[in-house]
Amino acid sequence: MFTTRSSPGGEDLSVSLFREYLRLKTVHPDPDYGETSSSQDADIKMRLLDMCLLGLLSPICRSGTNPTLKSILLNSHTDVVPVYQEHWKYDAFSAFKDAEGNIFARGSQDMKCVTIQYIQAVRRLKAEGRKLMRTVHLMFVPDEEVGGHKGMETFVKHPEFNKLNIGFALDEGLANPGEAFTVFYGERNPWWITVHCPGSPGHGSRFVENTAAEKLRQVINSFLDFREKEKQRLNTSECFTLGDVTTVNMTMVKGGVAYNVIPADMDVSFDLRIPPKVNLQEFERQIKKWCTEAGEDVTYKFAQKSMNQKLTSTAENDPWWSAFSAACKAMNLTLEKEIFPAATDSRFIRAVGIPAIGFSPMNRTPILLHDHNEYLNERVFLKGISVFERLISALASVPAFPDEA
Numbered sequence: 001m002f003t004t005r006s007s008p009g010g011e012d013l014s015v016s017l018f019r020e021y022l023r024l025k026t027v028h029p030d031p032d033y034g035e036t037s038s039s040q041d042a043d044i045k046m047r048l049l050d051m052c053l054l055g056l057l058s059p060i061c062r063s064g065t066n067p068t069l070k071s072i073l074l075n076s077h078t079d080v081v082p083v084y085q086e087h088w089k090y091d092a093f094s095a096f097k098d099a100e101g102n103i104f105a106r107g108s109q110d111m112k113c114v115t116i117q118y119i120q121a122v123r124r125l126k127a128e129g130r131k132l133m134r135t136v137h138l139m140f141v142p143d144e145e146v147g148g149h150k151g152m153e154t155f156v157k158h159p160e161f162n163k164l165n166i167g168f169a170l171d172e173g174l175a176n177p178g179e180a181f182t183v184f185y186g187e188r189n190p191w192w193i194t195v196h197c198p199g200s201p202g203h204g205s206r207f208v209e210n211t212a213a214e215k216l217r218q219v220i221n222s223f224l225d226f227r228e229k230e231k232q233r234l235n236t237s238e239c240f241t242l243g244d245v246t247t248v249n250m251t252m253v254k255g256g257v258a259y260n261v262i263p264a265d266m267d268v269s270f271d272l273r274i275p276p277k278v279n280l281q282e283f284e285r286q287i288k289k290w291c292t293e294a295g296e297d298v299t300y301k302f303a304q305k306s307m308n309q310k311l312t313s314t315a316e317n318d319p320w321w322s323a324f325s326a327a328c329k330a331m332n333l334t335l336e337k338e339i340f341p342a343a344t345d346s347r348f349i350r351a352v353g354i355p356a357i358g359f360s361p362m363n364r365t366p367i368l369l370h371d372h373n374e375y376l377n378e379r380v381f382l383k384g385i386s387v388f389e390r391l392i393s394a395l396a397s398v399p400a401f402p403d404e405a
């Protein structure tokens, strides 16, 4: 798909390529990577890296005039989340473009736009004959939306990843409805927890003591009372964003066999997202206390317990950040620094000690990732290519560090 071709109706070639990519159904639960993974490009050298056990593929490319220096990683995921087609104005995989130039498709913001912007930016740099000092790697990973476990989480531990000698990474961010662009230098930790409440069974007509439901109610109250407090904290502080508070959402409840049988156990599950500044050990002690207070034998289990609180430096004297922010300043872009509210593959990159910034250059755009009628305007998309062109060039020109010489 990454071949040059003429575009119908005078549409910019990059926009046509973007729309073509949006039409590929790389959608969960059964993403079709057929065409994406077998793509070859005339300008960019592609390499399919067999993820052995996993049977997943990741194409990677190289450039760079000084291959001994640390490289730049441009990471993007190729998978997208499912849609409720009946709630969409257009087919979510048709990449319909309306009169205003809004392109509607699943993945238009998250994050197929960025994939094509990276590629087109690198191509432009190449076409202009720009020599980049540091190598730039493009990486396309297949399962970010379901946790990145078979993709990035495994890949960062793979010897091939080490060989890439990455010094700095770019990955996805979020749209910003205003003039500014949001950049993410850290993420909240996702904790997925199921609390198990056992109790005495009996006939549904009686006042049985020690029921699972009474314990369940107490657990739900503790978690949701805390949710309310955090919501208040977010709403009463001007300088807080979602990334600065803990969110709690009750997402599943299980239990019971019949109307008139008091159940022997009931389970409740929560999706928690915890900001990097929270003491995770203390927070778990709190959860334990809520369970103990709920009654006898109430236990919990984690389905996901991320413990990485690494932040990417945004200090003025940090060479990567200073290159990134200076390039943005030169383009008159206003940046808003935030903690990413959800989880991306950046957490695995940061976990192995590589600084990563989440950045999807979409301003004047409502945040519609995972939502119905996700769209991106073609002008915003095209501007993003120029933004990446400058950014990539700046990052690949960060002077050699003393330990690199």
Ligand SMILES: CSCC[C@H](NC=O)C(=O)O
Binding pocket: 144, 145, 146, 147, 148, 190, 304, 342, 343, 344
């Ligand atoms: C925690 S693993 C799941 C990762 C997922 N990422 C994007 O939405 C998320 O729910 O944040």
Ligand SMILES: [Zn+2]
Binding pocket: 077, 110, 111, 144, 172, 344
């Ligand atoms: Zn994403």
Ligand SMILES: [Zn+2]
Binding pocket: 081, 110, 145, 369, 370
């Ligand atoms: Zn997503």
